[in-house]
Amino acid sequence: MFNHAIVRPPGTTFTQGITTAGLGLPDLETARAQHREYVSTLKACGLSVSVLEPLTDFPDATFVEDTAVMTRDWAVVSRPGAPARLGETERMRPMLENRFQDIGAISSPGTLDGGDVLAVGTDYFIGLSDRTNADGAAQLARFLERRGCRAVTVSLKRLLHLKTGVSWLGGDTLLVTGELAGCEAFAGYKRIVVDPAEAYAANAIRINDHVILPEGFPDTHRRLDAAGYSVLAVNVSEFQKMDGGVSCLSLRY
Numbered sequence: 281m282f283n284h285a286i287v288r289p290p291g292t293t294f295t296q297g298i299t300t301a302g303l304g305l306p307d308l309e310t311a312r313a314q315h316r317e318y319v320s321t322l323k324a325c326g327l328s329v330s331v332l333e334p335l336t337d338f339p340d341a342t343f344v345e346d347t348a349v350m351t352r353d354w355a356v357v358s359r360p361g362a363p364a365r366l367g368e369t370e371r372m373r374p375m376l377e378n379r380f381q382d383i384g385a386i387s388s389p390g391t392l393d394g395g396d397v398l399a400v401g402t403d404y405f406i407g408l409s410d411r412t413n414a415d416g417a418a419q420l421a422r423f424l425e426r427r428g429c430r431a432v433t434v435s436l437k438r439l440l441h442l443k444t445g446v447s448w449l450g451g452d453t454l455l456v457t458g459e460l461a462g463c464e465a466f467a468g469y470k471r472i473v474v475d476p477a478e479a480y481a482a483n484a485i486r487i488n489d490h491v492i493l494p495e496g497f498p499d500t501h502r503r504l505d506a507a508g509y510s511v512l513a514v515n516v517s518e519f520q521k522m523d524g525g526v527s528c529l530s531l532r533y
């Protein structure tokens with residue numbers, strides 16, 4: 281059950297962020313409109329949403345998920361693996377210090393992007409990626425284990441982040457794609473495998489009674505409908521152009 285979300289609309293430098301998508305430059309006004317729609321969708325799921333100021337000095341700062349890991353009881357300030365994003369955490373920290381008493385932080389030489397951390401109840405899967413190194417993962421694992429949670433690392437080959445390729449749909453069901461579909465770490469779960477042609481739709485978020493899915497992925501949408509999920513599709517095309525998906529745009533607790 282989530283009650284709150286933190287988001288940050290794209291700033292004027294948004295189109296200068298990091299991308300490998302090869303889908304062309306996003307349109308800033310369209311991105312802003314899509315972000316407003318995304319916030320409305322979070323509210324439709326029952327969340328109160330804190331909207332932070334856009335940051336012009338950090339083009340990727342709209343992808344707030346990468347700056348922290350949190351539950352309602354604690355938060356960990358991350359340490360993003362992309363040098364250009366390192367400073368984003370200091371802009372998130374005051375908000376976290378206002379809300380959480382139990383706060384941890386990843387320190388050098390550790391790096392960790394929140395997009396690499398998938399919570400499945402109290403089980404945490406931590407992707408080892410170009411952004412999250414073993415030291416960062418080990419620091420988070422220690423923090424989690426002291427709070428009664430389990431931490432498991434998953435090595436990524438091609439995916440940007442762990443949650444680019446796997447999402448928790450609630451209960452014991454995961455939505456997975458590509459290199460994660462046959463991953464040993466997820467063997468104990470029911471898996472809905474996304475068609476490679478719709479790989480982007482593997483990044484979805486279960487929020488209370490709904491699953492937020494990117495718009496434009498009819499096969500995945502149909503399969504989630506058929507499995508009984510209440511799917512809310514949002515158009516995030518401009519964020520896809522910058523390698524971001526529906527999870528990256530919010531921190532939820």
Ligand code: CIR
Nearest residue numbers: 298343395441522523524528
């Ligand atoms: C980046 O490369 O860092 C951003 N352009 C996209 C971050 C996406 N975040 C996420 O998947 N959690």
